[in-house]
Amino acid sequence: MPKVSFRLSEKETIDVNVESGERLMDIARSSGIYIDAPCSGNGTCGKCRVQILSGETDSPVTRHITEEDYAAGWRLACETRVMGDVTVLVPETASAFRTGIRTADLNDPTVRAAFDDVQADLKAIGVMGDPAIFTCELHMDPPTLDDTLCDSDRVERAVRAETGIADVKLTLYALRKLAEVLRENDFRVRCVLARDEDCVHIVDVGPVKSKKKICGLAIDIGTTTVTAALVDMETGDLLAKASAGNGQIRYGADVINRIIESGRENGRERLRKAVVEETIVPLVGTLCRKARIYQKQIYRACIAGNTTMSHLLLGLYADPVRMEPFIPSFFYSHEFRLCDVLPGMHPEAGLILTPNVGSYVGGDITAGLLACTLWNRDELGLFIDLGTNGEIVLGSSEYLFTCACSAGPAFEGGDISCGMRATNGAIEEVRIDAETMEPTLSVIGPKGQKPIGLCGSGIIDTVADLFRSGIISAKGKFAREGKRVRYDEHGMGRYVLAFEEESADGREVSINEVDLDNFIRAKGAIFSAILLMLRQLGLEPADIGHVQIAGGIGGGIDFPNAITIGIFPDLPLEKFSYIGNSSLSGAYAILLSRQAEAKVRELAGSMTYVELSNEPGYMDEFVSACFLPHTDSRLFPNSEVK
Amino acid sequence: MPKVSFRLSEKETIDVNVESGERLMDIARSSGIYIDAPCSGNGTCGKCRVQILSGETDSPVTRHITEEDYAAGWRLACETRVMGDVTVLVPETASAFRTGIRTADLNDPTVRAAFDDVQADLKAIGVMGDPAIFTCELHMDPPTLDDTLCDSDRVERAVRAETGIADVKLTLYALRKLAEVLRENDFRVRCVLARDEDCVHIVDVGPVKSKKKICGLAIDIGTTTVTAALVDMETGDLLAKASAGNGQIRYGADVINRIIESGRENGRERLRKAVVEETIVPLVGTLCRKARIYQKQIYRACIAGNTTMSHLLLGLYADPVRMEPFIPSFFYSHEFRLCDVLPGMHPEAGLILTPNVGSYVGGDITAGLLACTLWNRDELGLFIDLGTNGEIVLGSSEYLFTCACSAGPAFEGGDISCGMRATNGAIEEVRIDAETMEPTLSVIGPKGQKPIGLCGSGIIDTVADLFRSGIISAKGKFAREGKRVRYDEHGMGRYVLAFEEESADGREVSINEVDLDNFIRAKGAIFSAILLMLRQLGLEPADIGHVQIAGGIGGGIDFPNAITIGIFPDLPLEKFSYIGNSSLSGAYAILLSRQAEAKVRELAGSMTYVELSNEPGYMDEFVSACFLPHTDSRLFPNSEVK
Secondary structure, eight states: OOEEEEEOSSSOEEEEEOOTTOBHHHHHHHTTOOOOOTTSSSSSSOOOEEEEEESOEEOOOOTTSOHHHHHTTEEEGGGOEEOSOEEEEOOGGGGGGGSOOOOSOTTSHHHHHHHHHHHHHHHHHTOSOSBSEEEEEEEOOOOBTTBOOOHHHHHHHHHHHHHOOSEEEEOHHHHHHHHHHHHHTTTEEEEEEEEETTEEEEEEEEETTOOOOOEEEEEEEOSSEEEEEEEETTTOOEEEEEEEEOGGGGGOSSHHHHHHHHTSTTHHHHHHHHHIIIIIHHHHHHHHHHHTOOGGGEEEEEEEEOHHHHHHHHTOOOHHHHSTTTOOSOSSOOOEEHHHHSTTSOTTOEEEEOOOOSSSSOHHHHHHHHHHTGGGOSSOEEEEEESSSEEEEEEOSSOEEEEEEOOGGGGGTTTSTTBOOSSTTEEEEEEEOTTTOOEEEEESSSTTOOOOEEOHHHHHHHHHHHHHTTSBOTTSOBOOOBTTEEEOTTOOEEEEEEOGGGSSSSSOEEEEHHHHHHHHHHHHHHHHHHHHHHHHTTOOGGGOOEEEEESOOSSOOOHHHHHHTTSSOOOOGGGEEEOOOHHHHHHHHHHHBHHHHHHHHHHHHHEEEOOGGGSTTHHHHHHHHSSSSOSSGGGOTTOOOO | OOEEEEEOSSSOEEEEEOOTTOBHHHHHHHTTOOOOOTTSSSSSSOOOEEEEEESOEEOOOOTTSOHHHHHTTEEEGGGOEEOSOEEEEOOGGGGGGGSOOOOSOTTSHHHHHHHHHHHHHHHHHTOSOSBSEEEEEEEOOOOBTTBOOOHHHHHHHHHHHHHOOSEEEEOHHHHHHHHHHHHHTTTEEEEEEEEETTEEEEEEEEETTOOOOOEEEEEEEOSSEEEEEEEETTTOOEEEEEEEEOGGGGGOSSHHHHHHHHTSTTHHHHHHHHHIIIIIHHHHHHHHHHHTOOGGGEEEEEEEEOHHHHHHHHTOOOHHHHSTTOOOSOSSOOOEEHHHHSTTSOTTOEEEEOOOOSSSSOHHHHHHHHHHOGGGOSSOEEEEEESSSEEEEEEOSSOEEEEEEOOGGGGGTTTSTTBOOSSTTEEEEEEEOTTTOOEEEEESSSTTOOOOEEOHHHHHHHHHHHHHTTSBOTTSOBOOOBTTEEEOTTOOEEEEEEOGGGSSSSSOEEEEHHHHHHHHHHHHHHHHHHHHHHHHTTOOGGGOOEEEEESOOSSOOOHHHHHHTTSSOOOOGGGEEEEEOHHHHHHHHHHHBHHHHHHHHHHHHHEEEOOGGGSTTHHHHHHHHSSSSOSSGGGOTTOOOO
């Protein structure tokens, strides 16, 4: 039986006994070793590069590995079969998504400010009322031989008197503690109450003087990143926040590949476990440790995720989501028991999933829409969530149209040869001198961190400055010569941001014409979707009163750059704002407030879902938009090409 | 470390390593070896007799073991400490309660007939409507690009149309199966629906042609015996029935000893496990095997038990039930999730506990009251449940009074030197020839079974014939001489039903004056309670229109005998009927019908609970009733003393 030794770092090696002929990727997956596989391991993305240090493998030559690298032992883990004892170096980048991802999480001051603004807006509008979880103090007379009401009747009566709610139900969890807690505290207790339609559940009971915080959990399950916040349900305070890579990533970068993987043998359970047990459960553990609370102090959770994420979270059969006629199992779900979805949680805690509105417009967008308050304004607004996909809502207090455009993962560094997620070594900001063509880079990581690749914001900056300085044409073809502009034997040009000697891993960081093509198609998908929706309503870009961008694409969005290359309509900059992780902001609001919960359901119900692929004229719009900034230059009067 | 070898039979020996000085009873308990301990193991009942075959023990001389038996190694397990390697014979009788208990279960034709009568009555009255669980067939159009309703909306819409109920909720369990089941069956499916207040839950979904039965579980948790029935929720058919000894018995025969034990370290969990994991879970397994169904086909359960049993089932702190002012944690509970109480059951199945009305009048009595339909008649009725305790309901369609009398376990063979439960070897019927004083015995067990002791019905028969034939006086003292009447050195008389050579285990089976005293106090407790309740209402026994007796006391009740010795009022025999296990009958009705569920709650709410110990005159009534048949002979004009 051959042995594979995975060398993860100088200190850590993991040995695994395998069958001869097994795929390296499968061995890694079943051994809990994380190797990034945005394409789900079918050989197309080229991200699962590992280096064979010794031993025999069977591995084809691929366009993703240069001849030189191949000679040095570099292989794609998904295309390599083990034929004997093998030692494999797993480079840090291959599992980088597990740690240190820079996302729109609440530890980022910009994101936090955006989050706070959103909550202030929602409060001002008046949708943060009707708390979902609240407490009440009861001071009761102890029973006597003349007052023999049983404990549950006594407590329910007191809660009725205290809350004015007639229908009070004691849960089994609280009943199990009741007799002792009442007698230890001389019938003066604090109850944790949860509203449910017209009744109120007593979900817990404890001493009046308990300092125990009453907590809730807001979670955004992104295709790439899961972000969670632990919330004080009485004050709304953020007690802790944390994020982690979605453990499903090793089964595919995008929702389609995830669904395909989930359809394989035991796939549903594998993907459910990857996000629940490998991602969310540890994240909740981290939050509880940070805030010094017990898991049982979490009495409610709200989870926002796209349609695929919510299906995989629950372990649902998701193939119908991706296959015509694209029918999800559910849009709206009733409140579940949290412990049925996240094992080990409080048995009476409820779980709200934010509603989906279509196969590709899910609960992350409805939560985000709630947060951006576009639905509360008379002027036309545009809300765009730039995640692994791009989703768009166009509307106002009068109507709401939404669509998803298959932008692909370019904005998260996918589909780009040197693309990477926004983690250590990612170039997140770029300026290119128009004269010298020399770049100035800002790299994520500790001081002196050398670049490894480009994340979404870095790509936008690069493309914008290449275009502005005429290094590339409007079609994304190289048009100038210079030290940093190189051409391969087939004449394909590329711009080198970091030469081999300047990079962290000795590999050149560059952007080539294939990358530019992929990127332009991604931005074209978004812009043409915006334009199509506007035109269907008989409107023009100039009619848009405000544009709100959500998502986590590294160093945030440089709006002038994004307009220059035609991602967004050419509008005055003051109309744009970045609202951070709007999905998490919305989940937080819904967690706290039943009014917000009702509002998001109302919003989801009133959204008109536009399936772009069914719309006549979409392909024409798309093709017209695959140009920098656009074939119709009148749309971009201010696009400043020098 | 000493070793104890428990010899359970010729074939089965269990070896346990122990600490020197450990109690044999504790060792047996922690090793899962059942030794009956009606008194909870405090040395008072003398039932935990075992024989030390070899090895050193420390064990006091006790009144429960004769000198001769002590010499032969007989000891009480609860008073014996192990001092070295020991071999212990555990006689079959010590664990007899585990198997073969003759109870009022549905396999007995009399009980089954009574059960069927009860259900026919309830149907005739019209309280069996509004089924709790039902199915509906849905034939839906599959989705298309023009009809993109998601699966859950499609199914909920179809259920609304089919049932006319507006509020339809899909459970997580059904959602998890939905997409696949719909597509595998071309959108023609059968849903299992559960009503809950004004809404209906879709708890399961499967193929239309599924032959899978939709089942429910009715359980009566008696202090001594647990009886369960598996029910077809669509037809009401009894698919299987079974009973087993309540595994808590080794922690005490009566509710008081159980509560005391539950108050010891880890006691709540120990008693909960004894009834749940050691008793009910295996019983449900047996039922499922018998009926060839999966546990997940059980969609609802109704459990009836006395107040203590329901508290211990849920793992509640039960001390307040037995201590002044006698306050249970709950009377009425909202519907629980069955899997929260019985692990491994269907996650969406509901559990109904029949309501308690006082510390000593519990859900077994409310269920029994529902079943006996006394509440639906204009004439005054008396309902008596002769279990480990005796509970009484007196009333009519106009009012309902109830009380519990601490009759003790005499009717189940407790508190009687040769008393035993109604299992193999128990004398269940006795006739004594008034002339010769020779007995004719009917013994439970295979043909030729020799007697071991007396169960409740055998005791009643014995006392009645001893009294009729003048062998004992009205005070329960021996008054005649003969071969079978013996006196000990203190002059205490006894009647020998089986001499040593006639018995199964070589020990005489007899009833002595202490036994008679205990029995007379037990019957006095019941009769005086009846009389006190009548007198409080200004009524006399003759006002009673009908008497219904429930409970399992062996061979059923011989009413003439019971009247002769003054257990029940002296009324025409046609006024008496035996209704078997009324608690299970009621639980069955409530399981099937939400109307029955509402009815039992209404009944519980309208019952007036009389705490006898608070009633002036109760002690006088009790003392007057401690006489055969009664000190006031006018109450028993027909008591036929020869």
